[in-house]
Amino acid sequence: MSSLKVPASVPDPYEDAEQLKKAFKGWGTNEDLIIQILAHRNAAQRKLIRDSYAAAYGEDLLKDLDSELTSDFQRVVLLWTLSPAERDAYLVNEATKRLTASNWVIMETACTRSSDDLFKARQAYHARYKKSLEEDVAYHTSGDFRKLLVPLITAFRYEGDEVNMTLARKEANILHEKISDKAYNDEEIIRIISTRSKAQLSATFNHYNDHHGHEIIKDLEADDGDEYLKLLRAAIECLKTPEKYFEKVLRLAIKKLGTDEWDLTRVVATRAEVDMERIKEEYHRRNSVTLDRAIAADTSGDYEKMLLALIGHGDA
């Protein structure tokens, strides 16, 4: 479900490193060459290119990209070139330093990564920031947001398919009871959402839908001014149908006056190698226009080219 297009015959990583070095040289940078290489290599291949670059030139490819490129193009190339674990660590760290809107990035990272990938992000956080990811999240949040985000980001969910139907019924009823009482920050809601496996939660949400007349997401649509409630609803959407959540983030980012490049770049860089094909289908279905065309209409230059390459537009 990755949208990445990798050529049938991938050059030796030393050759890629050499081409990138050339792209930086002389008068002006060769952005097309950078896109041609980096946007068509998977995570393991990009890692080899970084290692080869360091071995050949004694320099850090990321630092050179950082100094050669600018603006939105710089950000998407840098985020993309990082390993998925380093990228998640970077995004969460950045989020802890921004305003409350960035609670969404923390929630999104916690709820849409596999258990192993989320743990790898926590390891990468130790290595890069000399702190734990959860201590920064806990320190920079408070109240209900902390109560929800810390257990989400520290979860190591079971990933098997086993489902306990008795438990699913019981916990669907607990969720319904608390939501009916508008007790959205109740510790039982948070416990269920933050600890159960995605397969188990799916059974719980199905039971909720079947026996209480509405989807759980619908029952959480009241009180649209409540930021905590919106975050809780988005967390459930991420756990249940991540492609729908990401479609919505992309739709709002593109629709916005001037486009929200922060969201657009993040979603493309983090999902290209995971489930971008599903997100593209969902986007097309929901907006009657392909994501390629929507991005092409709203962005320009090298930034546009890089995004389109990552979502699989054109050939490798």
Next chain:
Amino acid sequence: MSSLKVPASVPDPYEDAEQLKKAFKGWGTNEDLIIQILAHRNAAQRKLIRDSYAAAYGEDLLKDLDSELTSDFQRVVLLWTLSPAERDAYLVNEATKRLTASNWVIMETACTRSSDDLFKARQAYHARYKKSLEEDVAYHTSGDFRKLLVPLITAFRYEGDEVNMTLARKEANILHEKISDKAYNDEEIIRIISTRSKAQLSATFNHYNDHHGHEIIKDLEADDGDEYLKLLRAAIECLKTPEKYFEKVLRLAIKKLGTDEWDLTRVVATRAEVDMERIKEEYHRRNSVTLDRAIAADTSGDYEKMLLALIGHGDA
């Protein structure tokens, strides 16, 4: 600081497996031979013996030990033979099924293991119980106990030596303020205790002691009937000076009328390969009798022999 005595020349694991198979055969079990082998092999060696046993006889060594042995001796041999990660997973799972006193086992596991070892226990929990460790802990606890235990057991603390002294001062003051207000379940206390690195916490507790006139542990000694407060205090002791915590558990287990084998077995099986030498020093210092002698006086038979072998009494 391990108390384990491994012979200079360790037999081939197939040979050990064969000897164990012999120990089970015939009329009666050869307990001495079991002790002679298993109590003198480290975790990696025991793993090889289990693998060799399975390969040679198509049977699970743990199941055979379970059916051949009985009572306290059985429990200590089984716990010891498990890998540290499986053992921690087993102990926490058992604790979630018992009464509230077992909250201590969950806290102890969370606060005295290294970050990697705690994570490995969570992986072992997935493999063995087809659930996450934290979903069972969260489900089987409630109120303040849940608020404290879930973040402790899901922590992945940074393990470097770096200390932020400004933060240590700030958080020592927060702890002092909340403790003075008797707000022991305050979310800031839980955040600090459950997310900061042990090095950082050590600086925080030192500042507390230097600027507020008492050790933090002393300030938590009021209200001895409050089970939550006792657990919080023990968590701080585990994070600060685990050898003192374990000395106390052993002292109380041995002093008790009839001895508390549940605690005694657990502490010996989980610490022998980690810091038992430090615990023995602490025990001797505090009780004016060596741990060897105290255990010998209070236990008997194969159980006694196994415990003494694990704490390094006699030769390998």
